[in-house]
Amino acid sequence: xxxxxxxxxxxxxxxxxxxxxxxxxxxxxxxxxxxxxxxxxxxxxxxxxxxxxxxxxxxxxxxxxxxxxxxxxxxxxxxxxxxxxxxxxxxxxxxxxxxxxxxxxxxxxxxxxxxxxxxxxxxxxxxxxxxxxxxxxxxxxxxxxxxxxxxxxxxxxxxxxxxxxxxxxxxxxxxxxxxxxxxxxxxxxxxxxxxxxxxxxxxxxxxxxxxxxxxxxxxxxxxxxxxxxxxxxxxxxxxxxxxxxxxxxxxxxxxxxxxxxxxxxxxxxxxxxxxxxxxxxxxxxxxxxxxxxxxxxxxxxxxxxxxxxxxxxxxxxxxxxxxxxxxxxxxxxxxxxxxxxxxxxxxxxx
Numbered sequence: 001x002x003x004x005x006x007x008x009x010x011x012x013x014x015x016x017x018x019x020x021x022x023x024x025x026x027x028x029x030x031x032x033x034x035x036x037x038x039x040x041x042x043x044x045x046x047x048x049x050x051x052x053x054x055x056x057x058x059x060x061x062x063x064x065x066x067x068x069x070x071x072x073x074x075x076x077x078x079x080x081x082x083x084x085x086x087x088x089x090x091x092x093x094x095x096x097x098x099x100x101x102x103x104x105x106x107x108x109x110x111x112x113x114x115x116x117x118x119x120x121x122x123x124x125x126x127x128x129x130x131x132x133x134x135x136x137x138x139x140x141x142x143x144x145x146x147x148x149x150x151x152x153x154x155x156x157x158x159x160x161x162x163x164x165x166x167x168x169x170x171x172x173x174x175x176x177x178x179x180x181x182x183x184x185x186x187x188x189x190x191x192x193x194x195x196x197x198x199x200x201x202x203x204x205x206x207x208x209x210x211x212x213x214x215x216x217x218x219x220x221x222x223x224x225x226x227x228x229x230x231x232x233x234x235x236x237x238x239x240x241x242x243x244x245x246x247x248x249x250x251x252x253x254x255x256x257x258x259x260x261x262x263x264x265x266x267x268x269x270x271x272x273x274x275x276x277x278x279x280x281x282x283x284x285x286x287x288x289x290x291x292x293x294x295x296x297x298x299x300x301x302x303x304x305x306x307x308x309x310x311x312x313x314x315x316x317x318x319x320x321x322x323x324x325x326x327x328x329x330x331x332x333x334x335x336x337x338x339x340x341x342x343x344x345x346x347x348x349x350x
Contacts, residue, residue, distance in 0.1 A: 005063070005098050006033040006062055007030055007031070008030065008062075010029075031053075031057075032050075033056075033063060035098070035129050062131070066152065069130075069132070069151065070128070070148075071097075071146065071147075071148040072125060072126070073128065073138075073146055073147060073148075074123070074124070074144075074145040075120050075126065075144065076143065076144070078143055079143045082121065082122050083119060085116070085118055085119055086116050091128075095130075095137075095138055096131060096133075096134030096135075097134065098128060098130065099127070099128045100115075100127045101115065101127040102118055102124055102125070102126055103124070103125035103126075104121065104124050125147075135151060136151075137203075160197075163196045164198050170188075171188065171192070190204065222265060222266075224266075226262075233274060235258075237278075239254065239258060240254065240278070240282060248286055248287075248288045251282055251283075251286055251288070252296055252343065252346070255282065255296055255300070256296050256299075256300040257339065258275060259271055259272075259301045259303070260300050260301075260306075262274065262275065262301070263301040263310075264307055264310075265309065268302060269301075272297055272301050276298070279296065279297045280293060280294055292346055292350045295346065295350070296342065299342055300338075300339070300342060303335055303339065305327070305330070305332075305334040305338070306328060307324055308327050313327060313331075
């Protein structure tokens with residue numbers, strides 16, 4: 001059996017979702033790519049009066065490993081494909097999946113007619129030749145286990161670049177030149193990306209890191225409780241009382257460390273508002289410059305590299321696949337460097 005994977009009509013390439021399907025018409029001078037046993041392809045070509053090329057020419061780029069290849073998928077029990085066939089789900093037209101074989105109970109089914117009409121069961125392994133764009137979409141939005149992982153996951157939609165740039169420019173203009181809130185402006189930009197079909201609603205939904213959403217949602221009341229209950233002020237007072245009389249450098253470093261600690265569990269604005277009065281009082285009692293201590297707090301509350309509680313850290317945690325220990329390893333070094341540079345520059349220039 002053989003499987004059609006791509007067709008070129010003039011300069012038009014038909015491949016992937018919406019490209020090659022059962023109802024496609026092949027015309028004179030079209031170039032067709034098949035996958036199958038070489039003898040079957042030669043026999044089919046002779047029967048149909050087709051010329052077989054010895055090597056890829058026009059379709060060489062489309063069929064290269066950078067753009068397409070074999071993919072292995074497993075159908076889980078919750079998949080909508082269960083009890084359906086490749087024909088009934090329009091596997092070629094809707095998913096861009098020319099299915100080459102189905103593996104069931106250790107048996108590999110490759111007969112073309114059998115594969116096209118087989119009723120999928122949970123646990124079936126599907127082997128298909130597909131373009132990576134179609135596989136990426138299937139991996140993101142469908143309840144199918146894509147076993148193949150070593151393929152280019154980044155889907156490049158070059159034809160959408162002008163639209164995306166225009167929407168980005170409009171979004172930035174809303175942020176910079178209007179009174180709209182930042183969240184509303186960015187939401188308008190996101191909706192624009194979906195409406196113009198730069199990304200689908202399903203892709204946008206699955207791109208949301210819900211772990212990050214709940215992490216930030218939990219931190220907001222935690223920070224508010226620490227601040228409003230007086231816990232943060234009590235901790236600061238206890239630490240400063242324990243230090244007692246010491247050098248101005250040690251006091252300043254302690255204030256910077258406190259600001260770094262508080263900004264990990266509450267907003268940097270809240271930490272600044274809380275610690276600046278304390279820092280000023282400490283500086284006055286120690287005979288130091290209160291402006292330097294206040295500025296130390298203002299800068300140290302941006303030292304939030306240690307754990308993924310800051311919004312920026314949390315946003316990259318999910319997509320990057322990072323854990324808390326990853327942030328501690330890299331962020332610990334950054335935190336120490338930040339404090340060292342802060343202390344040196346503050347005392348050199350102020």
